[in-house]
Amino acid sequence: MLQKRIDDQPSISPEMVREAQGILHQHLKKVGLKQTAQRDTILRTFLETREHLSTDELHRLVKKKDPKIGYTTVYRTLKLLAECGLASEVAFHDGIARYEHQYNRRSHHHMVCTDCGSSVEFFSNEVERLEQDIGRKYHYLTTRHTFQIYGVCEDCRKKNGVRRLV
Amino acid sequence: MLQKRIDDQPSISPEMVREAQGILHQHLKKVGLKQTAQRDTILRTFLETREHLSTDELHRLVKKKDPKIGYTTVYRTLKLLAECGLASEVAFHDGIARYEHQYNRRSHHHMVCTDCGSSVEFFSNEVERLEQDIGRKYHYLTTRHTFQIYGVCEDCRKKNGVRRLV
DNA sequence: GGTGATCTTGAAAATGAAATTCAAATTCAG
DNA sequence: CTGAATTTGAATTTCATTTTCAAGATCACC
Secondary structure, three states: OOOOOOOOEEEEEHHHHHHHHHHHHHHHHHOOOOOOHHHHHHHHHHHHOOOOHHHHHHHHHHHOOOOOOOOOHHHHHHHHHHHHOOEEEEOOOOOOOEEEEOOOOOOOOOEEOOOOOOEEEEEEEHHHHEEEEOOOHHOOOEEEEEEEEEOEEEEEHHHHOOOOOO | EEEEEEEEOOOOOHHHHHHHHHHHHHHHHHHHHHOOHHHHHHHHHHHOOOOOOEHHHHHHHHHHHOOOOOOOHHHHHHHHHOOOOEEEEOOOOOOOOEEEEEOOOOOOOEEEOOOOOOOEOOOOOHHHHHHHHHHHHHEEEEEEEEEEEEEEOOOHHHHHHHOOOO
């Protein structure tokens, strides 16, 4: 899946990787699980990405570093990372679970082109505030939200003329 | 799945059902498909609900009216209804596709309790405006958006004490 | 450093919702 | 009416996800 960058951020630094590993190791200890080389490799690979990765896509990247690591381990580690806040699920609408790392990144949302599948990220403080407001109003203790906009990007509109105006 | 009503709206009127059937029939004709008693029954049953229904849940309701209607037909009809705008998918986070009818209802969003699965609906003009704004900014022709808030409702917090603060 | 209870791993199997298949039944244009 | 085309629904297939299990790795305790 393509992604158009709106703002280029530097790729993650070694210190950040170390800090993220610290977070993971602390979480593992807390819930009585063990550190393993596989889990560290998967975390490092994950941090190096800036896409929205399916388990399968991450597994493919991980195998380049250690071909012996299996799909199941990637799948389980991704859940662990989500548990300790290092990863978060982004559900697009295609029946595949995707994850992205939130490490040192501003909270953001996605606008997805329903034609070509490319996406842009955008930021909105209003949405964050809205989560708080609505939660307070109906007495929910909110933990997170999802906000996606679907539409057709400029390129696809040019490519397809007016046919696709839905 | 439970749903706490925030505002009770009258259930759908006969005229609205007729109008909805008109929309479906027109759509069927347009794409070269045929009217059937099953499709009408499924539409009528669907319009009588105000929940977010999975295919399975709607199938169960439909069977009360006509036990011979199968799951597959409900599944396919729901896709048809979505095609002509009578139904829209609401993706919560549990891997099950749900639909709700938009017929004569204000655009709204959902806040879902991650503990008990109940949900409240809320309205926000800000979110609608945001779709427009962001679309304009990045030159997307937007068609729709999804916005869900996840959290723990008051009841579950009381029930579970502080254990579940996530 | 051992040691062993516990956890991890990963291939394979199971699961389950969604999607497809196919033969019999139904629709509808002419 | 007729028949070409579509629909139906049980059964099957698909495919991402989740679980299982036996062999291997980890680490708390000595």
